[in-house]
Amino acid sequence: MRLPSYAAVLVATALLTGAVEAPVAQAVDAKALPKPLPQALSNALPMALPSVDMEATIKAAQIDPRRPDNTLTPGAKASVLLVEQALRDRQLLDAKWVDGYFGTTTIAAFAKYQESLGYSGLDATGLPGKTSLTKLGTGRYTVTRILEPGARVSSDGFTINTRTQKMLAEAERLLGRDLVLSQGSYNPGGDPTSAGTHDGGGVVDISVDGMSAATRTTVARALRQVGFAAWVRNPDQGDWPWHIHAAAISDTDLSSQAQHQTGDYYLGLNGLADHGPDDGPKVTIRTWEEYQRS
Incomplete structure (x- = not known):
């Protein structure tokens, strides 16, 4: 039997793996290509692994635990299923929960996996890093x-x-003004009124001193546009002064409480304990990465 040339095998391999498209292969003498590809060569080709979209997975891990039903987060099912199957095979998740829904049970299972790696605290909240x-x-x-x-x-x-x-910085660019922080991130126990939202990363409070009501709303809108779940907070809502509270959606260092706030934001809620309706400016919800691509 006449074996195919080395170049033909390379082209055939590239075609099967998607490394080149058909028009490229047409430049090679069709007679030199094996028809069909020898089974031994076909068996030797590495199988491409499926991929998990981390952006979609993190989004689901924030939203799904806050849903009142089992609606799936759009675009996340395939990735979440791969994660859940891996957790199942490690005996961390019962097979009945392998459903593409990153709810509280999957969060707990992923937290156990993180703990098995030696992580704790912010690194073992169940939000994948x-x-x-x-x-x-x-x-x-x-x-x-x-x-x-x-x-x-x-x-x-x-x-x-x-x-x-x-x-x-991007919100400041959009606004044409500097923003001054009144509280930052990674501040466990620093402000009891924050209910743990500032314990991890991605969460800040913005000072609104000297701002009119219209300006406060404009600032909150800009923060939302670049990927924050942001609300103007007033003294009637809690034991705090006027300020803007902003949580960076999909920051993988978010505390559990901040994860809940970002999930509530997607569901049209105000991020407070009363689970009231969102009282902030309406914008298309985007993460920072989605904003950059837009």
Whole structure:
């Protein structure tokens, strides 16, 4: 039997793996291509792993636990299923919960997996981080659209992360004015009225001193446009002065309480304990990454 040329095998392999498209292969002498490809070569080709879209998975992990029903987060089902199947095979999740819905049971299972890796605190809230999501998928799936909060930095004397810093800078650009923080992130127990939302990353309070009601709303709108769940807070809602509370959607360092707020924001709620309707300016909800692509 006459074996196909080395070049033909390379082209056939590239076609099967999607490395090149058919028009490229047409430049090769069709007679040199094996018809059909020898089974031995076909069997030797590596199988491409499916991929988990981290952006979609993180979005589902914020929204699904806050839903009153089992509606799936659009665009997340395939990725969530891969994660749940991996948790199931590690005996961390019962098979009946492998449904593409990243609800409280899946959150708890993922938190157990994070703990098995030696993580605790903010690193074991059940919200997947890059490292835990990638390790869980070893040999099973790859991870795309990776999210990372970045290093911790100082702003107005408060600690935030670089993702939050970039988001604030873009909001300032849109507004044409500087914003002053009255509270930052990674501040566990620093303000009891915050109910733990500032314990992790991605959450800030903005001072509104000297702002009119219209300006406060304009600032909240800009923060929402760049990917924050942001609300103007007033003294009638709690034991606090007027300020703007902003939580960076899909920050993987969010505390559990802040995750709940971002999920509520997607569901049209105000992020407070009363689960009231959203009282902020209406904008298309986007994450920071979605804003950048738009």
